[in-house]
Amino acid sequence: MSNLEKAPPEITGEPEPVPASGIEILAPRDVPLGGPRAMTVRRTLPQRSRSLIGAWCFVDHYGPDLVADRGGMVVPPHPHTGLQTVSWLFAGEIDHRDSIGSHAPVRPGELNLMTAGNGIAHSEVSTAATTVLHGAQLWLALPDDARFGTPDFEHYTPPAVAFAGGVARVFLGSLLGSTSPARTFSPIVGAQVDFVAGAEIDLPVNPEFEHGILLDSGSLSVDGSAVETGHLAYRPAGSSALRLVVGDLGARLLLIGGAPFGEQIIMWWNFIGRTHDEVVRFREQWQADVVAGASETGRFGKVAGYDGQPLPAPELPNVRLKLRG
Ligand code: MN
Numbered sequence: 001m002s003n004l005e006k007a008p009p010e011i012t013g014e015p016e017p018v019p020a021s022g023i024e025i026l027a028p029r030d031v032p033l034g035g036p037r038a039m040t041v042r043r044t045l046p047q048r049s050r051s052l053i054g055a056w057c058f059v060d061h062y063g064p065d066l067v068a069d070r071g072g073m074v075v076p077p078h079p080h081t082g083l084q085t086v087s088w089l090f091a092g093e094i095d096h097r098d099s100i101g102s103h104a105p106v107r108p109g110e111l112n113l114m115t116a117g118n119g120i121a122h123s124e125v126s127t128a129a130t131t132v133l134h135g136a137q138l139w140l141a142l143p144d145d146a147r148f149g150t151p152d153f154e155h156y157t158p159p160a161v162a163f164a165g166g167v168a169r170v171f172l173g174s175l176l177g178s179t180s181p182a183r184t185f186s187p188i189v190g191a192q193v194d195f196v197a198g199a200e201i202d203l204p205v206n207p208e209f210e211h212g213i214l215l216d217s218g219s220l221s222v223d224g225s226a227v228e229t230g231h232l233a234y235r236p237a238g239s240s241a242l243r244l245v246v247g248d249l250g251a252r253l254l255l256i257g258g259a260p261f262g263e264q265i266i267m268w269w270n271f272i273g274r275t276h277d278e279v280v281r282f283r284e285q286w287q288a289d290v291v292a293g294a295s296e297t298g299r300f301g302k303v304a305g306y307d308g309q310p311l312p313a314p315e316l317p318n319v320r321l322k323l324r325g
Helices: 276-291
Strands: 024-026 029-032 040-045 056-066 074-080 083-091 094-098 103-106 111-115 120-126 132-141 152-156 160-163 166-172 188-195 200-204 210-222 225-227 232-235 241-258 266-268 271-273
Touching (some): 056 083, 056 210, 074 271, 074 276, 083 166, 111 166, 132 241
Antiparallel strands (some): 029 040, 040 056, 074 120, 094 120, 111 152, 160 166, 188 241, 200 241
């Protein structure tokens, strides 16, 4: 997934205080993914009032979309630095290729985790057999001591863990006794949780984590606050259970959480850095080495097997990029 937002909200300074209910509801905005028949995604993170939930810094949610109507996903090779991408599908299939030689399908219920570290490039294209595309892409910011590490790609299929009221698939971290082996660099959790109609659960969670609940389908309240489909409910750290009350249609959600990140980041286009000048350098290297074709062995390498041109970086804004978080 590539960030093609034309006018991202300016996100600076401190997050706003959480409402007295203890739950902050983050509404999505529609963002086109780009391309001639651009599908749109619903972006709930980052936004003005909040940049990070733990290390989670980017939440795009899409579909269910009929590929025949919406064009599917066609994202040409583009770069990343300083982050991990977490691809998670509910329906459809995406073909992933990257510049460290990975070529893998993204399928429902299976984690594809790409660690950009020092730099990587990848392409993402929904497969010809896909009629309905439905899923999410999330990014994790890498802490300063890991952000120039070796790029990596992992695949993991979590078991479906049944509990009273539902089923969980824990793709990162630990929840309900299920632990993912996928490598992360700060204390975090990520899971798909499906609830039966009428479930009322006190879901045990790490009290040191802040959490986000993205409602994919159905109806739900979190600690007494109703959440609409496609919205992200944020709850700060400090409590060892999430009170979830599910409506008559059941509910499917993504639970994300983590220890407050504790570092400020600069996020611009597909790069995460710490200074304006660093991001300028990442952009220059992508444009020179890959878009202009000067080197296949630079920071971002080359995505083999993609039939088409890489995505050029947009122009930088005329102001210096600001730290957030
Ligand atoms: Mn991407």
